[in-house]
Amino acid sequence: MKICKGIVLSNDSVGEKYYHLRIHCPEIAREVKEGQIIHVRCTEGLDPLLRRPFSIYRYDPENGEIELLYILKGKGTERMKRMQKGDGIDLLGPGGNFYKIDPAAEGIAVIGRGVGIASIVSLAERAKKEGRHVTAVLSAKTESLIFADDFLERIGCDVHVLSDERGTSDVENVERILTESIEKNKVKQLFSCGSKRIARLTREMGRRYRLSAFVSLEEHMACGIGVCHGCVCQTKDGYKTVCKDGPIFDVNEVIIP
Amino acid sequence: MKEIDLSVKIGNVVLKNPVMPASGTFGIESCEVCEVEKLGAIVPKSVTLHPRDGNPPPRIVETVGGMLNSVGIQNKGLQHFLDFIIPFYKERYDVPLMTSISAYSIDEFKQMVQMLQEDGRTDLIELNVSCPNLKAGGKAFGMSSEDTYSIVKSVREITDKPLIPKLTPNVTDITTIASAAEEAGADAVSLTNTYIGMAIDVHSRKPKLGNIIGGLSGPAIKPISVRMVWQVAQKVSIPVIGIGGIQSWEDAVEYFLAGASAIQVGTYNFVNPNGMIEILKGIEGYMQQHGMLSMKELIGSLEIE
Ligand SMILES: Cc1cc2nc3c(=O)[nH]c(=O)nc-3n(C[C@H](O)[C@H](O)[C@H](O)COP(=O)(O)OP(=O)(O)OC[C@H]3O[C@@H](n4cnc5c(N)ncnc54)[C@H](O)[C@@H]3O)c2cc1C
Ligand SMILES: Cc1cc2nc3c(=O)[nH]c(=O)nc-3n(C[C@H](O)[C@H](O)[C@H](O)COP(=O)(O)O)c2cc1C
Ligand code: FES
Numbered sequence: 001m002k003i004c005k006g007i008v009l010s011n012d013s014v015g016e017k018y019y020h021l022r023i024h025c026p027e028i029a030r031e032v033k034e035g036q037i038i039h040v041r042c043t044e045g046l047d048p049l050l051r052r053p054f055s056i057y058r059y060d061p062e063n064g065e066i067e068l069l070y071i072l073k074g075k076g077t078e079r080m081k082r083m084q085k086g087d088g089i090d091l092l093g094p095g096g097n098f099y100k101i102d103p104a105a106e107g108i109a110v111i112g113r114g115v116g117i118a119s120i121v122s123l124a125e126r127a128k129k130e131g132r133h134v135t136a137v138l139s140a141k142t143e144s145l146i147f148a149d150d151f152l153e154r155i156g157c158d159v160h161v162l163s164d165e166r167g168t169s170d171v172e173n174v175e176r177i178l179t180e181s182i183e184k185n186k187v188k189q190l191f192s193c194g195s196k197r198i199a200r201l202t203r204e205m206g207r208r209y210r211l212s213a214f215v216s217l218e219e220h221m222a223c224g225i226g227v228c229h230g231c232v233c234q235t236k237d238g239y240k241t242v243c244k245d246g247p248i249f250d251v252n253e254v255i256i257p
Numbered sequence: 258m259k260e261i262d263l264s265v266k267i268g269n270v271v272l273k274n275p276v277m278p279a280s281g282t283f284g285i286e287s288c289e290v291c292e293v294e295k296l297g298a299i300v301p302k303s304v305t306l307h308p309r310d311g312n313p314p315p316r317i318v319e320t321v322g323g324m325l326n327s328v329g330i331q332n333k334g335l336q337h338f339l340d341f342i343i344p345f346y347k348e349r350y351d352v353p354l355m356t357s358i359s360a361y362s363i364d365e366f367k368q369m370v371q372m373l374q375e376d377g378r379t380d381l382i383e384l385n386v387s388c389p390n391l392k393a394g395g396k397a398f399g400m401s402s403e404d405t406y407s408i409v410k411s412v413r414e415i416t417d418k419p420l421i422p423k424l425t426p427n428v429t430d431i432t433t434i435a436s437a438a439e440e441a442g443a444d445a446v447s448l449t450n451t452y453i454g455m456a457i458d459v460h461s462r463k464p465k466l467g468n469i470i471g472g473l474s475g476p477a478i479k480p481i482s483v484r485m486v487w488q489v490a491q492k493v494s495i496p497v498i499g500i501g502g503i504q505s506w507e508d509a510v511e512y513f514l515a516g517a518s519a520i521q522v523g524t525y526n527f528v529n530p531n532g533m534i535e536i537l538k539g540i541e542g543y544m545q546q547h548g549m550l551s552m553k554e555l556i557g558s559l560e561i562e
Contacts, residue, residue: 001289003531041528046476046504050319050527092290092530220317222324223527227284227302229331230317238310239331244286 001095001225002027008087009065011080015144017072018115019081020057023089026064032056033098034123035216035248038068039224041090042079051092052076053221053243055119055193069118069147095224096247099123099214105188107133109181111174111202114140116194119216119247121148123191128155135181137162139169139195158185171201178202182209189213191248196256203251213251217242261544262551263537265297265518267496268419268444270353270380272297272519275552276509276537279500279523280357280383280423281328285345290530295537297519299352301342303359303385306369308334313467318456323475323502324524325454327468330359330388335369343378353380357423359388363411370412382418384408387425387450399425399450402437409441419444421498426478426485427453435489435497447498447521448489449482475524476502483515490516490557504532506539513540516557 006025014020028038039051057069070077083089101108101123108127110120117138124134134157138146143163153159160177162169181187182205190202193216206213219231219242226244233242234255240246263274277298278287284302293299311331318325332338338356346354356379360366366384373379386399386408398404399422409422422438424431426449435446451472456465464470482501490497499517503509504525512520522533529535549555 001286003290003529046322048319049322049475049524050324220315220319222317222326222524223282223286223530225290225530226286228282228317228326228527229302229311229328230326232311232314232316232331234314239314 001093002031004028004091006066006089006091008083008085008089010085011083014069014147017145018147019070019072019077021068021070021080021083023066023068023091024064025066025091028091028093029059029061029064029066032059032066032094034126035097035099035119036094037096037224037243037247038066038091038093039095039221040068040076040080041092042076048075048079050222051224052080053224055216055247056094056122057118058122058125069115071115092224095243097245099191099248101127101130101132102189102212105132106186107135107181108189108191109135109137109178109187111137111190111192111195111198112139113194113198114145116216117146117148119193120191121152124152124157125155128157133185133187134158135177135185135187136160137174137177139163139174139198141165171197174198175201175205178205182211187211192216199251199256203256206251214248215251215254215256216247217249217254218247259550261541261549263541265496265552267381267421267519270419272353274537275513275519276533276540277355277519277521278526278533279521280385282523282526285342287526287530288349292531292534294350294352295534296352298355298381299346299350300355300357300383300521301338301346302332303330303357304332304335304338305330305359305361306335306365308332308337315465315467316471318465318471320454320456320473321477323473323477325456325466325471325473326451327466327471329468335372339372339376343376347378354378355381355383355421357383357385359385361388363408366408367411367415370415374416374418379418382416382420383447384412384420384422385450386422397425397427399434400428402433405434406437406441409438409443413442421445421447423450424448425450426482431485432488432492435493439493439495443495445496445498445518446489446493447500448485449478449501452478452481474502476504478502479508483511486512486517487515487559503536504528506536506543509536509540510543510555513552513555514557514559516559518552518556
């Protein structure tokens with residue numbers, strides 16, 4: 001965990017509502033791992049006051065680069081949108097735990113919904129580098145809200161694009177894709193981000209097929225480092241902090257509402 | 258150039274400078290991102306006698322210029338504090354430890370102070386009296402002069418450590434509470450804690466906090482807390498520790514001018530975990546610029562025509 005000043009390399013609009021922010025920040029690029037959190041100070045002023053948490057989208061330790069993929073929501077992300085190449089950016093990170101791939105897993109499945117896709121892209125990338133099979137299920141309200149599908153296909157993932165507008169994003173369909181993949185590709189771990197419905201599905205499937213399943217959670221944050229207990233989620237062992245104990249939890253440990 | 262003396266005395270303890278964290282906004286994890294050895298004191302999250310789970314989430318809502326929190330006093334209890342938290346700080350830093358305690362009855366306060374006194378490693382004790390008194394219908398102790406007096410008086414007999422009741426601003430006249438604390442033997446008072454507030458999501462028509470209401474902190478509260486510090490500093494002769502919305506050295510200096518002897522930084526630690534050190538440097542710069550050699554020259558030096 002460090003406070004660092006990064007330099008914006010680019011900040012481009014992607015699709016309808018997303019922005020892709022590339023930052024030069026060697027200190028964080030060197031340390032960060034798949035699924036971890038970067039807390040961005042969106043303004044030097046007082047509004048918005050608190051940092052905003054984002055998942056690491058991609059990173060490159062050799063070139064000292066990190067990338068975030070964010071959706072425009074409110075004040076903070078509207079401010080971030082205005083950042084330009086060459087601007088300084090105040091970052092706190094990397095925070096929290098990371099996705100851990102079981103060395104014995106021949107295959108994994110990653111499931112991202114909406115902006116939650118951002119969190120699982122670097123995980124898929126790592127698994128491919130390690131020579132594993134990756135089933136990537138990308139789901140959103142509309143197809144225009146899906147990103148990274150081309151990239152994931154290019155690196156050799158088995159990519160499934162699902163959307164509400166096409167009626168393909170229902171849980172049954174996700175279940176069908178995952179079942180096929182588990183049977184065909186020796187998938188041993190399921191990772192999801194962005195949908196409680198899907199997290200519950202992975203819990204059920206995990207039990208049925210004796211697989212481990214993990215979910216990356218979101219909660220409002222203040223400190224981002226584990227001191228304020230503001231971002232807790234309910235687990236079988238009581239409250240845990242999403243910013244430090246998480247954001248990634250075993251679906252059997254966390255209570256998914 | 259003469260050296261500026263930033264030290265202040267609270268009871269019989271000398272702090273090398275007047276800057277410290279506000280309870281609940283600083284912890285073991287902060288040490289990775291903050292130059293703790295430079296602080297005037299270390300103030301951990303309030304601890305209670307028994308472990309507490311805290312309130313249901315969501316616990317944090319940002320508001321304009323501030324935030325509401327309903328964390329509750331989530332902590333692992335005093336025994337865990339003695340076994341793990343105190344050694345963590347004491348082994349690493351030569352900085353006075355101000356332990357913040359909270360309790361739900363006077364007996365509990367007494368029991369906790371007794372344990373801290375016997376343990377001996379705590380340098381100062383902050384009494385968070387903003388908790389509800391469960392024996393009196395849940396009204397916070399700090400809302401009543403009598404309760405505040407009784408708590409301070411009854412723990413005063415048990416300990417020689419500096420006692421610093423931390424006052425809640427959710428009262429009609431904070432000066433009467435501060436006077437009651439002084440009369441009962443407090444060595445200083447710290448103020449303020451958070452202001453009770455509420456935020457509603459108009460789309461779902463639900464409260465934004467799991468606990469419905471929570472405490473407002475951050476820059477939005479600063480003018481009210483500065484006013485309270487100014488009023489209290491005129492009324493009591495013990496040191497006042499100023500708290501509320503401090504984000505910069507200018508904010509800190511405002512509190513000193515109003516009569517605070519030391520300050521605590523809360524919410525701003527979330528924005529900039531090393532901000533307290535920058536504030537400290539700024540205070541020193543201000544004193545240098547104004548030719549002040551010690552905190553005595555700065556504290557309460559507000560000029561009113
Ligand atoms: C672990 C984690 C990873 C995340 N990863 C990404 C990501 O990769 N890409 C992305 O676009 N978004 C991500 N988010 C969500 C992102 O943090 C919010 O969209 C952002 O904070 C909204 O800020 P805003 O000021 O634009 O919106 P606001 O106007 O402040 O709020 C809009 C909504 O954003 C959420 N929000 C506001 N403040 C916070 C806060 N302090 N912490 C958490 N949520 C908040 C609330 O649900 C709120 O209703 C992540 C959140 C968490 C907790
Ligand atoms: C998340 C959070 C937790 C807090 N927990 C405590 C606590 O345990 N004990 C206490 O005395 N005050 C607690 N406070 C109050 C602060 O110590 C401080 O009095 C208040 O936030 C005002 O200062 P600020 O505006 O600088 O934050 C808490 C504040 C926040 C924001
Ligand atoms: S945001 Fe403070 S503990 Fe997670």
